[in-house]
Amino acid sequence: MKVPPIDLLMPKTTETATFSMGCFWSPDALFGSINGVVRTKVGYTGGTTDAPTYWTLADHIETVQLDYDPKKLSFQTLLHLFFTNHKAARAPWKRQYASAIFYHDQKQKDLAMAAKAAFQTQAGQQIYTEINPLKTFYVAEDRHQKYKLQRQPQIWEEFQEMYPRMDALLHSTAAAKVNAYLYGYGSSEELESSISSFGLSPSAQQVLLQKTRSPKPISCS
Template structure:
């Protein structure tokens, strides 16, 4: 049963399970990966930030040895970590070395199961491609949230849509953690398709005008390769 306190939320967020798992990936600049994973069924929350370095409290302009990273919370009953890894490796050029540490390919595993799966996935890709895979594998340690302007990047630049999201989510953290915002940002980048969008658009809590705008703004996605 939906709690009374949650009835103001979009329909897509009224039945989020408690038992979520987390995945942390780096695959070039983090705007498009945020949209890519935000579009995946079973992904509940996305956020972009910095990890993998040794300095405390990095910022975009003082990143030091950290890497641009996307972190997601997902429902393991809907999508598995193995499937997320397949999306990770198929959506950027892991066989091409990044020109800068900030944009390198990396996976940060959260437990032993994830560790085993990512090493196997990397080995499989090297065997299939016949090339070196430059993805670095690290144990997850700490994630620093990126500045507000980087979160749900394309959605924040659609002012009409953002006015409605600001009404639903007055504070930035609730916006960042919004499943509806993650989905809409994904569609704005071209992930998903019109048929799927039409099936779930009513669950985002948007007005008819905003829905029409979203349907009109679908783009064709490109391969993520911002770090080359």
């Protein structure tokens, strides 16, 4: 099986962050575009019922979970991206779309509490973000993963050839990056310099370049 060159560069140690930002398709792509993020996936957490699905969410929330290289990316930077890329000052109209940070340890909890307080002071209004311990993260159905990537047939077919199983594809940095570019995240310069590392054929690379609509870099500061 051919493996994208970028997927051969996995760091030895990663840390995990789990965020809810009102939905999960766009946040999955947002974080997938950030250098230092190794992999992303979407799912459900925060509720009290077992084995939720999209149609039986009960009190769970749409969530994105990501693994990142702590040598290249800090949790504080991820919190900045979290608060500046969704409307945390707007009360959710439905539990499914709530704003939340699910911390994995005490350090993440402390940093999340401090970031929320600072952002609330800066915004001058109430911030509705919940800060809760992560219990169980339930991976969402296959159709919700890498949403834009799945809707580009030629590129998607090539990823399926490289990663026939969805759980393997969700470990791919290349899949996260390509999905991000198709969503409009990233920069044209970064795409052009890294496109050869995604394991795609020349024709699929051309499709990616054509379908990517003026990607813009995301500020991490």
